[in-house]
């Protein structure tokens with residue numbers, strides 16, 4: 001009398017098939033072209049969206065289940081870290097500046113990634129990529145929120161965390177990561193996927209999250225380690241999506257190859273430039289170092305990227321352009337970036353310092369071809385000057401690259417003593433670039449990049465002062481006016497680490513945590 | 518031949534997973550780094566559900582890997598029983 005019910009569960013492949021493909025349909029009230037207006041204008045030809053395969057075959061129900069578990073683990077640790085005054089267990093207070101850079105420069109990009117994937121997903125006529133983009137969009141808002149929650153604990157005790165949203169759209173160096181993402185999100189949906197899904201997620205994010213987050217753990221920062229690894233646990237899925245996007249597009253039509261190749265060249269270079277900040281964090285801002293920027297680059301870019309591009313060669317894809325320059329640069333960019341932030345420490349929302357002797361020895365050992373010859377003497381000179389009371393603060397505004405917006409600090413390939421300058425005349429104006437890569441990217445889309453909001457130009461045009469400020473007034477101090485506009489507190493958020501409020505507070509609080517006073 | 522890798526957080530859940538991966542892939546090498554383990558392997562690497570289940574003594578869904586996964590490279594092929602990473606070259 002009992003009914004025999006088949007209890008056989010659907011296999012992974014069948015379940016994925018039912019939970020994705022079954023959800024889409026051809027629209028009839030409006031044409032598909034009207035419903036998906038951005039699907040064709042970039043020139044990418046797709047003939048069969050059903051050829052899209054998500055290798056993880058993750059469906060929404062499983063997605064919620066595993067993400068919920070990640071969140072529970074994460075918040076348990078964040079709470080424990082806060083309850084135990086975890087911030088006092090970091091190696092030393094200099095480290096906290098790396099976290100400031102992370103919150104100010106990287107977390108807002110997580111939020112932009114959330115918007116970007118929501119937008120791209122909406123624009124794809126195929127159901128497979130739409131579901132994958134939806135998940136990634138949710139992941140990215142989770143990353144933004146968990147980073148803000150974790151780091152708000154530091155904001156209770158240290159300077160420079162207080163207005164990252166306001167600063168993102170104003171502070172000079174933050175225009176570098178911000179414009180990178182603005183560039184991606186204003187591209188078409190396919191370019192966005194190649195830019196962020198493939199070039200950034202697949203080729204470059206390992207460099208950000210893996211060695212840096214492992215470095216956070218090494219420096220006693222359990223909060224950052226936890227949100228970092230929690231975000232990175234989504235990253236494996238994002239990387240797989242990025243690789244799938246490339247394979248799918250290339251398999252659909254041979255005409256897609258040159259378009260995709262140009263995007264890979266552009267976005268690998270753009271992403272590589274942004275990662276200069278990460279190189280500097282790894283080499284200069286982690287008191288206990290885990291691996292050098294150069295070593296991380298060799299493992300995660302040269303080795304992995306090499307394997308990836310060898311694999312993609314069967315589609316006709318070649319490795320990204322300008323790799324020869326990148327190869328030489330790995331000995332230099334982190335040092336050049338740190339020197340720049342040391343110079344401009346008055347206009348920054350984090351502190352800089354001269355590395356200790358031990359740290360300089362580590363840098364010599366990791367950079368035998370460049371550190372002692374080009375960078376150590378300058379740091380030692382600055383240290384001597386600071387001892388005499390002349391801590392060097394550069395008050396001249398730098399020229400910026402029109403494409404990457406980084407000050408012109410990089411050197412000529414083959415000559416680390418010569419700053420690299422490139423320029424282009426376009427419609428009666430002269431535009432400046434840090435490299436052949438940035439110049440060529442501009443030349444391909446000049447109408448886009450002439451609109452760049454360059455912080456230095458904006459300051460000179462008078463657009464970076466609060467309302468009512470009169471730059472012609474007697475005794476006008478432009479730096480002070482710009483810092484007001486940034487909401488940056490002079491003497492607290494900026495200048496050298498030595499003598500900072502953060503340094504004093506950390507020492508006092510750590511003393512209280514370990515002694516009965 | 519190109520290398521693939523899988524990186525997992527170091528914790529109690531992953532101890533058996535790592536052990537199973539290393540047993541199923543004799544050519545793989547585990548690199549321990551602060552708070553994480555990175556397993557590198559020439560050509561390809563397989564994560565087998567049954568091997569993990571033998572070690573942990575309960576059912577295991579390969580998608581549980583997502584909770585502790587940090588990163589990976591290579592093409593992913595996942596079924597109910599195995600997750601394989603490989604390059605085509």
Ligand SMILES: [Fe+2]
Nearest residue numbers: 110140143231
């Ligand atoms: Fe993210």
Ligand SMILES: [Fe+2]
Nearest residue numbers: 401404434438
């Ligand atoms: Fe540039």
